[in-house]
Amino acid sequence: AIIDAIRSKDPDRFLFTIETYPEYGKYHWTGHRACNVSLPPEEAKNLGNICPVCRKKLTKGVEQRVDELADRPRGFRPKDVPGYKRLLPLSEIIQTVLGAKYPGVQKVWKVYNNLISRFGNEYSVLLEARFDEMAEIVDADIAEAVIRIREERVNVIPGYDGVYGQIRFPQEEREVEKEQIPNQTSKEAVRRQRSLADYM
Structure with missing residues (x-):
């Protein structure tokens, strides 16, 4: 029945596929981990795929390679194909909100x-659970994060050169921005991913 639904593309049976954010992969953008350099395809091409810090060759990312091989424009979608939803693992959403180092720690799994x-399985939480229902049993920030992932109202910093992408929620983004302000009392400013604009 499943194979038949896929082959027939019956919209009443084949509703959508579930995927993760491609940016979450650890080779999505072109970059150089040793120099903390991460670049989208166009910026990497403008630099000749050479690291602007150490002048070594950058590790080419998946997005750049796809652009090179593509035979259709970005965003192209064939007719009569099922849609898709982008999700992230529930444990990793909880980990991000709690600020845990790993998704396997006890405080993450307690919430999980x-x-x-309450809801039976992970997909029910990620796709169907209402905010107010989740907020009855877990922190409201976690409930809000699940809703944001479901509605794709979240930023993902692309992975590069073996570094996984990172989820960013609004509160977390504000905290990161504060950390990136150089501390005049310290000799080392907080490192961040560099883009081409840093070298113009």
């Missing part, structure tokens, strides 16, 4: 298990 016990 509370949600699964």
Whole structure:
């Protein structure tokens, strides 16, 4: 039945596919991990795929390689194909909100298990659970994060050269911006991913 639904593309049975954000992969953008340089395809091409810091060759990202091989414009979508939804693992959403180093720590799984016990499975949480229902049993920030992922109202800093992409929620973005302001009392400013604009 599943294979038949896929082959027939019956919209009543084949509703959508579930995918992760491509930016979450650890080779999405072109970059050089040792120099903390991460670049979108056009900026990397403008630099000749050479690291602007150490002058070594950049590790080419998936997005740049796709652009090179593409035989159709970006955003092209064939007719009569099912849609898709972008999601991220529930444990990693919780990890990000709690500021945990790993998704496997106890405080993450305590929240995870509370949600699964209430809603039955991870997809029910990610796709169907209402904010108010989740907020009854977990922190409202976690409930809000799940909704934001579901509605694709979240920023993902693209991965590069073996570094996984990172989820960014609004509050977290404000905190990161504060950290990036150089501290005049310290000899080292907080490092961040550099873009072409830093070298213009």
